[in-house]
Amino acid sequence: MTQALSIVIVGGGTAGWMTAAGLVGCLPQGMHRVRVVESEEIGTVGVGEATLPQLRDFNDMIGILEADFMRKTQATFKLGIEFVDWGFAGSSYIHPFGVHGRPIGGIDFHQHWIRAALNGDRTDIEEFSFAIQAARGGRFDLPSVDPTMVSSTYTYAYHLDATLYGRYLRSFCEQRGVTRTEGRIVDVVRNAETGDVARLDLESGQSVEGDLFVDCSGFRGLLIEGALSEPYQDWSQWLPCDRAIAVPSTSTEPPRPYTRAMAREAGWQWRIPLQHRTGNGYVYSSRYTDDERALEVLLGNLAGEAIREPNMLRFRTGRRQRAWVNNCVSIGLSSGFLEPLESTSIHLVQMAIVNLLKLLPRSAGDHRPAFEFNRLMAREYDRVRDFLVLHYHLNQREDAPLWRDMRALQIPDSLAEKIEAFVHRGEVEAYQDGLFTPASWLSVLLGQGLVPSAYSRVTDNIPPSRSAVEMRQQREEIEAQVARMGAHADFVDDYCRAA
Ligand code: FAD
Numbered sequence: 001m002t003q004a005l006s007i008v009i010v011g012g013g014t015a016g017w018m019t020a021a022g023l024v025g026c027l028p029q030g031m032h033r034v035r036v037v038e039s040e041e042i043g044t045v046g047v048g049e050a051t052l053p054q055l056r057d058f059n060d061m062i063g064i065l066e067a068d069f070m071r072k073t074q075a076t077f078k079l080g081i082e083f084v085d086w087g088f089a090g091s092s093y094i095h096p097f098g099v100h101g102r103p104i105g106g107i108d109f110h111q112h113w114i115r116a117a118l119n120g121d122r123t124d125i126e127e128f129s130f131a132i133q134a135a136r137g138g139r140f141d142l143p144s145v146d147p148t149m150v151s152s153t154y155t156y157a158y159h160l161d162a163t164l165y166g167r168y169l170r171s172f173c174e175q176r177g178v179t180r181t182e183g184r185i186v187d188v189v190r191n192a193e194t195g196d197v198a199r200l201d202l203e204s205g206q207s208v209e210g211d212l213f214v215d216c217s218g219f220r221g222l223l224i225e226g227a228l229s230e231p232y233q234d235w236s237q238w239l240p241c242d243r244a245i246a247v248p249s250t251s252t253e254p255p256r257p258y259t260r261a262m263a264r265e266a267g268w269q270w271r272i273p274l275q276h277r278t279g280n281g282y283v284y285s286s287r288y289t290d291d292e293r294a295l296e297v298l299l300g301n302l303a304g305e306a307i308r309e310p311n312m313l314r315f316r317t318g319r320r321q322r323a324w325v326n327n328c329v330s331i332g333l334s335s336g337f338l339e340p341l342e343s344t345s346i347h348l349v350q351m352a353i354v355n356l357l358k359l360l361p362r363s364a365g366d367h368r369p370a371f372e373f374n375r376l377m378a379r380e381y382d383r384v385r386d387f388l389v390l391h392y393h394l395n396q397r398e399d400a401p402l403w404r405d406m407r408a409l410q411i412p413d414s415l416a417e418k419i420e421a422f423v424h425r426g427e428v429e430a431y432q433d434g435l436f437t438p439a440s441w442l443s444v445l446l447g448q449g450l451v452p453s454a455y456s457r458v459t460d461n462i463p464p465s466r467s468a469v470e471m472r473q474q475r476e477e478i479e480a481q482v483a484r485m486g487a488h489a490d491f492v493d494d495y496c497r498a499a
Contacts, residue, residue: 019356077157079135094136114451138257139257189201235319246311342387344384
């Protein structure tokens, strides 16, 4: 029998309100009591604007209507991420939300492309990606649902205003019975026998009890670290960036349907186009620069005028050893952080919520699901870490120590094995499971300039002449269909107006 639980969420940032929305949106109405405790005085981290396509599944899962959500969060569409100057100064590639080409004769497209490249064909693989061609052209339309159409070979995510998304979810939750308690938590009291979190004491004198506590308190990790002292795995030896400065600016052009990540001397700068403004930030390593210089670099590279004071942030890259300990599940920044190079944080929040829903205890005090939850979350964090390290490690920049050091880095074995398989066989099948698909890995491996020395032998079952014809046809089909799409900015305007 399933017992009704009293679930207390600590924190009302993106993680807190997404967790509350996931719980009330997906569990039988009124069965469990869901409460959010947050402190307006402490506030939220205030960043987190670029997302991954899976957020669409989350919104669908809880019943949010896309056009309404886009209008209220000033969102734009996102077809991928452009990496500027990452391979070397002057280089650019896009990691698209979609594939590069379709299989030919049952063999992955990229194997044909590698064979052609090794035979001297210089056609850029980006020309076979529908998402990239649409992105670079500043165009957008919803993907086709007909799998025979080349316009079905991509998907999309959003750029959104994180503060507005939080407000949107809060209103969604409050309409569905979530209670919100305002106030600063000053003490976390544990049960002396079981070690479980028993109650939160607020500055106001109020106490909040619960069966299950979700720690969404941000970098503080009020419960998971403060009360339960769960260790944190520090990954700064692989990902040395530990600070960021964020500043929104006025827009100077119609919003592009992609995020930009521009390499800088001691890290990289993001540019995220929203409907009403542009989000900017510089993620950097304090080992290679100082705050003053970082601010100068960021402000010197803004496209528009800054519209708020810069927000200076410090972080520690890594993850909590166990995200779920006793009756406390940490979600969001309290459970780990990886720099936003591939917009993964909100996705990791989403993944934790989906896993929590699957593994929700049947009764208070039942901690058995924790083991599986921790296994799933640790695996995903580790995979994302490898994917991020790949971007830095495969660079040919000579201009600054950070880039030279990252090239010489002793990378995790799990990543070294993947690179090896790609170099010698052009193989990306090892990336099958996990958040980032083989297509994503391929775009970064090739985009950073790593062309394999060989392709899969089975490709030779298809004559190169047939590959060449079909590759040309695919490219022409993409070109023709993209040319028929309208401008991204117009699509967003029409879509939101109709909501
Ligand atoms: P927070 O937003 O910090 O919320 C913490 C909550 O806990 C607040 O409500 C606070 O009031 C409450 N709280 C804390 N202590 C107490 C207390 N004592 N009493 C009561 N309440 C308390 N993610 C992406 O997916 N895409 C991005 O592009 C992206 N960019 C980022 C850029 C940077 C520089 C950083 C640092 C992060 C970025 N992220 C991004 C991550 C994203 O911002 C977070 O994952 C997301 O906002 C979730 O944060 P959170 O809710 O865990 O924490």
